[in-house]
Amino acid sequence: MGDELIETIIKEIEDNIEKAVGVGETGLDFHHTKDLEGRRRQEKIFKLFIELASEYELPLIIHARDGEKQAFKILKEHPLEDVIFHCYSGSLNTAKNIIEEGYYLSFSTMICFIDHHQRLIKDLPLQSILTETDSPYLSPFKGKRNEPLFVEEAVKKIAQLKNTSIQEVDRTTEKNAKKIFKI
Numbered sequence: 170m171g172d173e174l175i176e177t178i179i180k181e182i183e184d185n186i187e188k189a190v191g192v193g194e195t196g197l198d199f200h201h202t203k204d205l206e207g208r209r210r211q212e213k214i215f216k217l218f219i220e221l222a223s224e225y226e227l228p229l230i231i232h233a234r235d236g237e238k239q240a241f242k243i244l245k246e247h248p249l250e251d252v253i254f255h256c257y258s259g260s261l262n263t264a265k266n267i268i269e270e271g272y273y274l275s276f277s278t279m280i281c282f283i284d285h286h287q288r289l290i291k292d293l294p295l296q297s298i299l300t301e302t303d304s305p306y307l308s309p310f311k312g313k314r315n316e317p318l319f320v321e322e323a324v325k326k327i328a329q330l331k332n333t334s335i336q337e338v339d340r341t342t343e344k345n346a347k348k349i350f351k352i
Contacts, residue, residue, distance in 0.1 A: 192222040193230025268297040275299040281309035
């Protein structure tokens, strides 16, 4: 992605900022990027979007795949008030550090079938969690396209894993979302 395209994207965001409730998703995806130059480029772009969220006082939604720890490190250098690590799949230790900073973790419908996500949920406070589907991917139903309606499956699974009611998970995650997005 060239600098000109990034500038165009940022201008488009700024031209429509009054409609925005957040900035993102942005971040670091090191899953396929192993070379140092590619990773540094992603970090540079990530910092631009952190600055944008800071300037407009909007929440930042972070995509960090195999880059959660580095994204958190960069955020520590450029702190923001409201941050969501979307579709979180990093380590428990990094998750705890993220939460200690007052940030949130969002879990997709992968919670329904991935052991790692289920272990994370058991050890994390509901007050720091959001739910999502990440549609059209990651369906909780094999062979089906994911739909926003399926977030209900994530809520059910979290309730089961945390040994609480579906209503409590729904109420708490909705409260978290309203707080972050000021809605």
